[in-house]
Amino acid sequence: MNGFSLSRWFGIIGKEFIQLKRDRLTFGMIIGVPVMQLLLFGFAINADPKNLPAAVLSADNSPYARTFIRAMENSGYFRGVVQVAREDEAEELIAHGAVQFVVNIPENFSRLLVRGEQPQILVEADATDPSATNNAIGALQVLAATALARDLAGTLGAAPPSPAPIDLRVHRRYNPEGISAYNIVPGLLGTILTMTMILMTGLAVTRERERGTFENLLATPALPIEVLTGKIVPYIMIGLIQVGLIFLASQFVFNVPMKGNPAVLFFVVLIFIAANLTLGITFSSIARNQLQAMQMTFFFFLPSILLSGFMFPYRGMPEWAQWLASILPLTHFLVLVRGIMLKGNELPELWPQIWPILAFMLVVILLGLRFYKRTLD
Amino acid sequence: MNAGTEFAIDVRGLNKHFGPKHVVRDFSLQVRAGEIYGFLGPNGSGKTTSIRMICGLLTPDPGSGSGTCLGYDVLRETAAIKREVGYMTQRFSLWEDLTIRENLNFVARMYGMKHRREAVDGALERLGLQSRANQLSGALSGGWKQRLSLAACLLHQPRLLLLDEPTAGVDPKARRDFWEEIHALAADGLSVLVSTHYMDEAERCHRLAYIAYGKLLATGTAAEVVSSQKLHTYAITGPNLAPLSTALRALPGVGQVTPFGNTLHVTGQDDSLLRAALAACTSDAAYRVEPIESTLEDVFISLMAGATDNFVEQ
Known part of the structure; x- marks a missing residue:
């Protein structure tokens, strides 16, 4: 007779809790991951991004033009609308990604408006991430029809402006058709590299330690630098193969444009790989086993994918989340890859996104060195 | 005479701490x-x-001892x-x-x-x-x-x-x-x-x-280690060895009592005390007591019992 024993059953439950309590990292993950998800999904992520930076290139300083700009700000979709004087200045802002929109108000705007001749307003939108700009463009279209209704009521009397008073032309820069793949496929390059580089290097080193083979390796004349770099190189090669595959697919399957210099793209990819590898190695020297290395990777990967602008628009997030996201290399890498492939950016324009990745790498190396020493002795 | 060539290992006074644990204390070894x-x-x-x-x-640990291994400095x-x-x-x-x-x-x-x-x-x-x-x-x-x-x-x-x-x-x-x-x-x-x-x-x-x-x-050498500990060992054969061993353990002069199949090995450092203890417990004619050579195992168990556990394991 061997029936279900309640006391045996409680014994197993008790043992499981004791082991869970001993494995602090797993326990931390069980609590930490839901809290993180709650914060990110609840507060940070916003599929309807507002407060987008915009610039106005106005050749007409009339009250009508000012009313229109104020109406843009009041809509909540545009923030800190800056006035620029020259066209090349506006071009630079949008190429760098400093603004998402440039609104061109033509010279004879108010004259044509008063005559009821439907002056054109040209809105250039950075459409590298279509989901980030679509709602704002929709709002602009509404503004074109309504913003000036009160001002015009005085001059035009009761005559109803049968068509909209303004002819709003939207120019979706870099991705005129608003194809999501243009945004997602280059982004995948970054997410897949993050995952492989951090996880594989993390596992490669902890596996040796977990199985006891690390000791054997250390007993040979092999230098730590040989061991470490030797273990990493295969994963760099795997990473490059992944990059090659995704790049080829982007060109021939998804027809994503490649406006920039492939050499620049390669250089940026190398920097990104290096940053992720250093993190992977640091994780591996902190983690005591492969499971922990995996958990740490996951804990880093989750915000990377959610906050970087890969899944949800970066500009849609509150400031604290943007600040947090700007620590992550993937956030900058996405801007870099899209900048190179879709906008044709060159190194000087890319530098503002490159140095944060280098800084991240430096900090991680310094942290990693402290831990690596400890594992040897 | 060159120590580096005569000894494969020659270390003196090595120490190692892991955190607060003093794992190796003044370790010296010549091989x-x-x-x-x-x-x-x-x-x-x-x-x-x-x-x-x-x-x-x-x-x-730095500053504690030194030594050579195959003539090379271990530090x-x-x-x-x-x-x-x-x-x-x-x-x-x-x-x-x-x-x-x-x-x-x-x-x-x-x-x-x-x-x-x-x-x-x-x-x-x-x-x-x-x-x-x-x-x-x-x-x-x-x-x-x-x-x-x-x-x-x-x-x-x-x-x-x-x-x-x-x-x-x-x-x-x-x-x-x-x-x-x-x-x-x-x-x-x-x-x-x-x-x-x-x-x-x-x-x-x-x-x-x-x-x-x-x-x-x-x-x-094995023989030197055995003789250096000056242990005395007796083998007892006879009935009811289990209660006998309990009785012997309580007496002064008895170090270890170890059952070996049908015999009992009794070890101690003071021969006269040990003999007195044996005489008290094995007066019955059914018991046979004879002195035997101490083995390496007797010596090690005696050493282990004497060594103080100076740090708590985990």
Whole structure:
């Protein structure tokens, strides 16, 4: 007779809790991951991004033009609308990604408006991430029809402006058709590299330690630098193969444009790989086993994918989340890859996104060195 | 006389702390060239840590003691030591997902050997593993894993072998073969330091050291270690040995009481006290008491009982 024993059953439950309590990292993950998800999904992520930076290139300083700009700000979709004087200045802002929109108000705007001749307003939108700009463009279209209704009521009397008073032309820069793949496929390059580089290097080193083979390796004349770099190189090669595959697919399957210099793209990819590898190695020297290395990777990967602008628009997030996201290399890498492939950016324009990745790498190396020493002795 | 050439290992006053734990305390050891030196002690007594310090895997605490291994400074010349020492870890530490040949080949590369192919083929032949060279080493039985480990650490022709409990979990036949090989190697001039828990293996060493809780308690040949402890041992045969052993343990002068099948071994350091205790308990004519030689095991258990556990395990 061997029936279900309640006391045996409680014994197993008790043992499981004791082991869970001993494995602090797993326990931390069980609590930490839901809290993180709650914060990110609840507060940070916003599929309807507002407060987008915009610039106005106005050749007409009339009250009508000012009313229109104020109406843009009041809509909540545009923030800190800056006035620029020259066209090349506006071009630079949008190429760098400093603004998402440039609104061109033509010279004879108010004259044509008063005559009821439907002056054109040209809105250039950075459409590298279509989901980030679509709602704002929709709002602009509404503004074109309504913003000036009160001002015009005085001059035009009761005559109803049968068509909209303004002819709003939207120019979706870099991705005129608003194809999501243009945004997602280059982004995948970054997410897949993050995952492989951090996880594989993390596992490669902890596996040796977990199985006891690390000791054997250390007993040979092999230098730590040989061991470490030797273990990493295969994963760099795997990473490059992944990059090659995704790049080829982007060109021939998804027809994503490649406006920039492939050499620049390669250089940026190398920097990104290096940053992720250093993190992977640091994780591996902190983690005591492969499971922990995996958990740490996951804990880093989750915000990377959610906050970087890969899944949800970066500009849609509150400031604290943007600040947090700007620590992550993937956030900058996405801007870099899209900048190179879709906008044709060159190194000087890319530098503002490159140095944060280098800084991240430096900090991680310094942290990693402290831990690596400890594992040897 | 040059100490560097006469001693394969000559370390004095080494210490090692792990955090607040003083794992090895004033460790000194001299192993002569061509000697098989047994290294004994209870679990957690600092044997593995001492071996790791000797072969340059761990750095001894700074400012405490010094020493040489094969004439190289254990504090500064660890790279040179690693090149000439073969270290066999307690746990099988070759790569289970590599084949036997791949493992040997990799180890040979780590030592930068010139004639790698010949060396690996030679090692496979000595092991009698040519036919299974392409088998994954993880699939081998315990005895074969141990032989493979030994072959791997002999590959680069070291002058000193450090073996950390090499025969744990290996059957008696394989153990005997293993020791035959060790003796053959020592006859060729290789020095060997081997840690073990088996008394029969300890007796096969030229000289022994007993370490407990980081302190070296006895050194010398097996006979010297036994006689140095001045133990007296008696064998008792007769009925109802179990209650007798309980009674004996309570008496002064009785160190250990150990049942060996139908006899009871009683050990103590003071012969007159021990005799008095025996006389009190075995007055019955059914008991036969006779003095016997103390064994190495008696000595070690007595040493272990006397050693104070100066740090709490975990």
